[in-house]
Amino acid sequence: MKNQEEKDMKKILVEQKPRIETFFNYNYKGINNITLTSSKKNPTGVIHIKGYLNDNKDLWIDAALYDEAGIEVVNSAKEVDETFLKPEYEENIKTVSEIEKEENSHK
Numbered sequence: 745m746k747n748q749e750e751k752d753m754k755k756i757l758v759e760q761k762p763r764i765e766t767f768f769n770y771n772y773k774g775i776n777n778i779t780l781t782s783s784k785k786n787p788t789g790v791i792h793i794k795g796y797l798n799d800n801k802d803l804w805i806d807a808a809l810y811d812e813a814g815i816e817v818v819n820s821a822k823e824v825d826e827t828f829l830k831p832e833y834e835e836n837i838k839t840v841s842e843i844e845k846e847e848n849s850h851k
Contacts, residue, residue, distance in 0.1 A: 753783040753791075756809065760793055763815040763840045764807055768797070770843045772828040778805070797824060816840050 757780050768775045780795035791809040796802075797820070807818040816839040829837070838846070 749785075753785075756783050756791060757793060760807065760809060760815050764793070764795075764805070764818055766843055767807075767815065767818050767838075767840050771830060771833045771837050772824070773830050774798075774828045783809075797828075814840065 761778070761780055764780070765778055768778060776798050778795060778797055779799070780793055782795075783791055783793045785791050793807040793809065793815070795805050797805060803821050803824050805818050805820045805824070807815045809815055817837065
């Protein structure tokens with residue numbers, strides 16, 4: 745059972761990485777790479793995906809996966825917002841669904 749759970753968590757990392765990348769590529773500047781290190785289900789059933797940015801473990805990220813829709817926003821170290829957040833999103837950061845909707849409307 746534990747082995748299957750580990751496989752499921754690795755699959756989630758692979759499936760959700762593009763959504764995490766979309767979130768950072770749209771809302772932030774200067775994010776050169778995203779390293780995902782782990783995923784774990786908490787007691788309430790929410791899956792948390794952890795990692796860091798730009799090869800710097802101090803720039804940690806934590807993305808909560810609440811349902812099958814996928815990652816919407818990613819929490820991060822305050823230095824991430826202070827250094828990399830695009831000024832136009834300081835007051836209204838976009839969720840992945842908002843980004844996808846906007847990008848699809850331009851097609």
